[in-house]
Amino acid sequence: MANTPHGGVLKDLYIRDADKQPALIAEASTLPSLLLTDRQLCDLELILNGGFSPLEGFLNQKDYEGVVAEMRLASGILWPMPITLDVNQENIDASKIQPNARIALLDPRDYQPLAILTVQDVYRPDKSKEAVGVYGADDQAHPAVNYLHNIAGDFYVGGSLEAIQAPAHYDYVASRYTPSELRAHFKKLQWTRVVAFQTRNPMHRAHRELTVRAARARKAHLLIQPVVGLTKPGDIDHYTRVRVYKALMPKYPNGMAELSLLPLAMRMGGPREAVWHALIRKNHGVTHFIVGRDHAGPGKNSQGVDFYGPYDAQALVEQYKAEIGIEIVPFQMVAYCVDSDEYMPADEVPEGVKTLNISGTELRRRLRTGLPIPEWFSYPEVVKVLRQSHPPRAQQGFTVFLTGLHASGKNALARALQVSLNQEGSRTVSLLMSENVRAELSSELGFSKRDRDLNISRQAFVAGELTRAGAAAIVAPIAPYDEARKNARKTIEKSGGFYLVHVATPLADCEKRDHDGVYERARKGEIKDFTGIDDPYEVPSDAELTVNLSEQSISQAVHEIVLLLEKDGYVGSA
Numbered sequence: 067m068a069n070t071p072h073g074g075v076l077k078d079l080y081i082r083d084a085d086k087q088p089a090l091i092a093e094a095s096t097l098p099s100l101l102l103t104d105r106q107l108c109d110l111e112l113i114l115n116g117g118f119s120p121l122e123g124f125l126n127q128k129d130y131e132g133v134v135a136e137m138r139l140a141s142g143i144l145w146p147m148p149i150t151l152d153v154n155q156e157n158i159d160a161s162k163i164q165p166n167a168r169i170a171l172l173d174p175r176d177y178q179p180l181a182i183l184t185v186q187d188v189y190r191p192d193k194s195k196e197a198v199g200v201y202g203a204d205d206q207a208h209p210a211v212n213y214l215h216n217i218a219g220d221f222y223v224g225g226s227l228e229a230i231q232a233p234a235h236y237d238y239v240a241s242r243y244t245p246s247e248l249r250a251h252f253k254k255l256q257w258t259r260v261v262a263f264q265t266r267n268p269m270h271r272a273h274r275e276l277t278v279r280a281a282r283a284r285k286a287h288l289l290i291q292p293v294v295g296l297t298k299p300g301d302i303d304h305y306t307r308v309r310v311y312k313a314l315m316p317k318y319p320n321g322m323a324e325l326s327l328l329p330l331a332m333r334m335g336g337p338r339e340a341v342w343h344a345l346i347r348k349n350h351g352v353t354h355f356i357v358g359r360d361h362a363g364p365g366k367n368s369q370g371v372d373f374y375g376p377y378d379a380q381a382l383v384e385q386y387k388a389e390i391g392i393e394i395v396p397f398q399m400v401a402y403c404v405d406s407d408e409y410m411p412a413d414e415v416p417e418g419v420k421t422l423n424i425s426g427t428e429l430r431r432r433l434r435t436g437l438p439i440p441e442w443f444s445y446p447e448v449v450k451v452l453r454q455s456h457p458p459r460a461q462q463g464f465t466v467f468l469t470g471l472h473a474s475g476k477n478a479l480a481r482a483l484q485v486s487l488n489q490e491g492s493r494t495v496s497l498l499m500s501e502n503v504r505a506e507l508s509s510e511l512g513f514s515k516r517d518r519d520l521n522i523s524r525q526a527f528v529a530g531e532l533t534r535a536g537a538a539a540i541v542a543p544i545a546p547y548d549e550a551r552k553n554a555r556k557t558i559e560k561s562g563g564f565y566l567v568h569v570a571t572p573l574a575d576c577e578k579r580d581h582d583g584v585y586e587r588a589r590k591g592e593i594k595d596f597t598g599i600d601d602p603y604e605v606p607s608d609a610e611l612t613v614n615l616s617e618q619s620i621s622q623a624v625h626e627i628v629l630l631l632e633k634d635g636y637v638g639s640a
């Protein structure tokens with residue numbers, strides 16, 4: 067028998083409202099609408115499918131205050147996390163949000179109506195109080211507190227929901243289960259004791275060992291239920307992680323474990339989050355839940371101290387275990403014992419026995435540099451997936467951004483660099499020359515500050531996309547303004563390497579080298595706003611390299627760029 071849902075009844079609003087669906091769709095098209103944020107979309111999905119039972123909507127003020135202050139809804143039932151629909155005054159005005167109004171909630175990706183909200187109240191939360199009450203501190207080093215103060219709207223809208231349809235998914239659809247589906251699946255498999263494992267990280271041998279130990283200790287089957295909604299900023303993307311989980315699943319004995327993806331928006335709320343996770347699993351029919359060291363921990367606060375103690379989460383779930391109604395399986399980290407070639411709970415390792423571990427940072431370093439990842443740590447199948455999405459630098463893209471005056475020699479340098487990189491053959495080299503860019507991408511632009519900024523941001527966008535796809539992009543605009551170059555760096559660095567090279571050939575020499583007489587015409591006033599003459603060139607202070615083609619040859623400048631790239635591992639193999 068699957069576990070009883072929190073509050074006694076699974077609030078699967080899709081099933082409850084199935085008969086009304088055609089009428090709700092028709093009504094939604096006549097109602098004011100609200101486009102959900104990514105986080106609200108995740109929350110909505112779990113309200114509608116019953117993952118957040120007993121909730122049937124977004125918290126009204128009374129429920130919200132009870133949850134913040136004492137983890138309880140107004141009914142008295144345990145609920146640790148405020149599930150709120152945050153909006154701004156503009157949303158309130160545009161969608162006419164007021165008590166009793168009916169609002170269609172739309173999927174931000176395709177504008178499909180997902181639910182109709184009947185508004186109960188609109189209230190202004192005390193965000194600092196929420197931060198302290200829920201996350202333990204009003205400190206923006208905490209990702210959820212940062213979200214609260216800098217992204218969430220100023221008002222919350224409480225109200226009940228009627229379900230129209232589930233948000234569409236196009237990735238790993240077969241591995242996503244609603245609580246009702248998972249309960250039916252357990253029934254089909256005849257699973258009655260199920261221990262769930264929550265994760266937002268790739269899984270390796272240690273995780274396989276500890277989950278099997280948990281299953282063995284409780285004579286239960288295993289549900290690997292990773293979060294594929296929003297996790298901690300900087301985490302490995304869920305596409306990679308799901309490929310990892312799929313590579314790992316065959317390592318369990320046949321019939322022991324199942325994989326189910328959870329579209330949860332995590333808050334990294336440590337102890338409260340552990341209680342929340344346990345209740346969500348209970349709603350999915352699970353009977354046992356693993357809570358480990360530093361469960362859903364957000365890391366360090368602004369004073370450099372951990373927000374939560376390593377076992378705070380275990381203590382809070384223990385405190386509320388009777389109400390949570392799911393058996394918590396606390397686990398110790400398992401450690402690899404070298405001599406016996408086995409994993410063991412860290413607290414059971416006999417004194418003097420040598421153990422090994424590879425930290426997340428070390429793993430990332432090995433992926434980046436292509437260094438081996440030993441089989442005692444992970445499975446070759448898992449490592450292969452990780453290497454595919456974290457190729458070593460030698461296979462990653464980068465942009466070399468040459469900036470300098472007209473006739474500084476940057477165009478010749480750009481062409482020579484392209485030829486030199488072509489010798490490598492490891493990646494496509496794309497050259498964005500100003501003459502081509504201004505003919506193709508920026509043909510309507512002139513040389514005002516606004517136009518130049520736009521010209522640079524377009525090139526940064528293209529170079530960023532090329533970089534992301536693993537190419538080497540070389541751009542060679544004048545790019546006279548510091549802010550535009552800095553913005554370009556920001557755009558491109560999201561995708562890979564970025565090298566700003568200042569071609570600092572002095573103006574007098576540029577004028578001498580200018581065979582087209584452009585400077586002469588600018589000096590005579592025939593060309594206006596010409597960089598270096600009557601428009602400024604802001605010398606970069608953040609260039610990775612400065613070259614002066616009056617004093618050094620193109621080939622020397624190319625070599626210096628290649629040396630930079632080699633140092634970071636983008637060219638040559640380590």
Ligand SMILES: Nc1ncnc2c1ncn2[C@@H]1O[C@H](COP(=O)(O)OS(=O)(=O)O)[C@@H](OP(=O)(O)O)[C@H]1O
Pocket residue numbers: 471472473477500501504513517518519521522542543544545546584593594595596597601
């Ligand atoms: N007013 C003015 N100021 C600067 N440059 C001018 C101007 N008008 C035309 N040109 C010619 O356009 C080329 C520079 O274009 P860019 O796209 O590199 O300029 S910018 O980065 O947007 O500032 C540059 O040529 P190259 O240096 O050969 O690319 C200039 O000759």
